[in-house]
Amino acid sequence: MRFESNNSMQKHVTPPQRRWNVGVGLRSLSLSLVVVAVAVLTPNANLAPAEAQAPPPSVASSLSLASAGLGPVALNAIMEPGTLERIARRIRDERWKLPDDPAAWPIEDGKPVVQTQQLNELWHTILPGETLKRLRQMYRLNNASLQRLNPGVNLNDLSPGQRIRVWERDPDTFSKSYGAANRGRLFNGEPLPDSPYYRILYPHRAFGTYYTVSEVSRVLNNYGKAYPDSEPLMVGDISFRVGRKIHPHASHRTGRDIDISYPRKNAAKTLRRFGHVRRNELDAKKLLVILKDLLDGGHVEYIFIDRWHQRTLRAEALAQGATEEWVDRVFQYPAYSGGDAIVRHARGHHKHFHVRFACQETDRRCR
Numbered sequence: 001m002r003f004e005s006n007n008s009m010q011k012h013v014t015p016p017q018r019r020w021n022v023g024v025g026l027r028s029l030s031l032s033l034v035v036v037a038v039a040v041l042t043p044n045a046n047l048a049p050a051e052a053q054a055p056p057p058s059v060a061s062s063l064s065l066a067s068a069g070l071g072p073v074a075l076n077a078i079m080e081p082g083t084l085e086r087i088a089r090r091i092r093d094e095r096w097k098l099p100d101d102p103a104a105w106p107i108e109d110g111k112p113v114v115q116t117q118q119l120n121e122l123w124h125t126i127l128p129g130e131t132l133k134r135l136r137q138m139y140r141l142n143n144a145s146l147q148r149l150n151p152g153v154n155l156n157d158l159s160p161g162q163r164i165r166v167w168e169r170d171p172d173t174f175s176k177s178y179g180a181a182n183r184g185r186l187f188n189g190e191p192l193p194d195s196p197y198y199r200i201l202y203p204h205r206a207f208g209t210y211y212t213v214s215e216v217s218r219v220l221n222n223y224g225k226a227y228p229d230s231e232p233l234m235v236g237d238i239s240f241r242v243g244r245k246i247h248p249h250a251s252h253r254t255g256r257d258i259d260i261s262y263p264r265k266n267a268a269k270t271l272r273r274f275g276h277v278r279r280n281e282l283d284a285k286k287l288l289v290i291l292k293d294l295l296d297g298g299h300v301e302y303i304f305i306d307r308w309h310q311r312t313l314r315a316e317a318l319a320q321g322a323t324e325e326w327v328d329r330v331f332q333y334p335a336y337s338g339g340d341a342i343v344r345h346a347r348g349h350h351k352h353f354h355v356r357f358a359c360q361e362t363d364r365r366c367r
């Protein structure tokens with residue numbers, strides 16, 4: 001089965017406001033402290049290194065001359081001892097910060113404000129052997145709805161290669177998660193938009209709430225743009241269009257759960273299904289980028305990651321300067337179970353990680 005999203009993408013209205021911008025461009029603390037000092041001493045300077053290049057002449061030029069060993073002014077003469085350390089600590093704290101409360105998605109007229117792209121239609125290309133009955137099962141549609149979506153098409157005579165419209169946005173409503181993740185259902189589920197940066201394994205099982213598909217496409221597209229040469233990630237199940245039981249999962253019933261393949265150091269055997277990722281095959285640097293972006297979005301409730309992969313990730317975070325507080329709040333490891341960390345161990349997550357998004361105000365009896 002091939003997935004086709006036609007070009008009816010709605011571009012986002014405003015880019016998502018991230019929780020913090022300061023220091024986002026900083027890849028590591030090994031960045032020259034002098035650049036940092038210049039940026040901090042410069043009024044209104046953004047801490048992104050690129051923009052810290054053109055400070056006002058006075059202090060900055062003496063600093064850069066001093067740092068180049070050319071000027072007569074030593075750094076210690078300009079700054080009190082300990083200042084650089086304080087600045088470095090502040091930047092580290094900024095970069096490794098977690099929101100105290102989950103973010104509430106902005107709502108306008110009772111509807112979520114659209115912050116990222118979303119689909120208006122979903123088309124399915126018929127594969128050999130696929131029948132009307134199969135189509136109904138996959139997309140949880142009855143004959144009447146399918147016919148309404150495809151006026152004039154004889155649905156009893158489908159041929160391979162034929163494109164059938166299987167979903168259309170209803171502008172009067174939007175997706176709602178209902179009930180508990182392992183018991184509930186999904187109203188007006190919407191499909192995850194396609195992207196060159198990830199593969200949707202089963203499009204008919206990739207329906208979620210707007211919040212879920214929006215955050216997933218934001219984070220995975222960011223990742224893909226940051227690592228354009230990386231193998232695309234695989235996106236597995238979210239939910240059926242209407243939610244409810246989806247074999248073999250206990251959860252994935254309300255459009256708030258999603259499975260995503262791990263970035264790996266070696267090539268995957270196939271991009272058609274999740275494959276085992278050994279401890280030394282996990283690309284912890286890249287996974288940490290995804291994890292941080294998800295956490296910065298502020299809409300994640302839990303992330304399930306195998307315990308041993310957590311260990312690798314936690315070590316990577318510490319090596320990059322994460323605070324003890326951050327790793328303790330984020331990772332359940334070294335504990336086996338319990339606690340209130342966001343990233344938790346659950347069996348069966350050595351091939352993929354699982355993200356559960358938090359309930360939003362517009363969801364119903366969500367828990």
Ligand SMILES: [Zn+2]
Pocket residue numbers: 249252257258259354
């Ligand atoms: Zn899952």
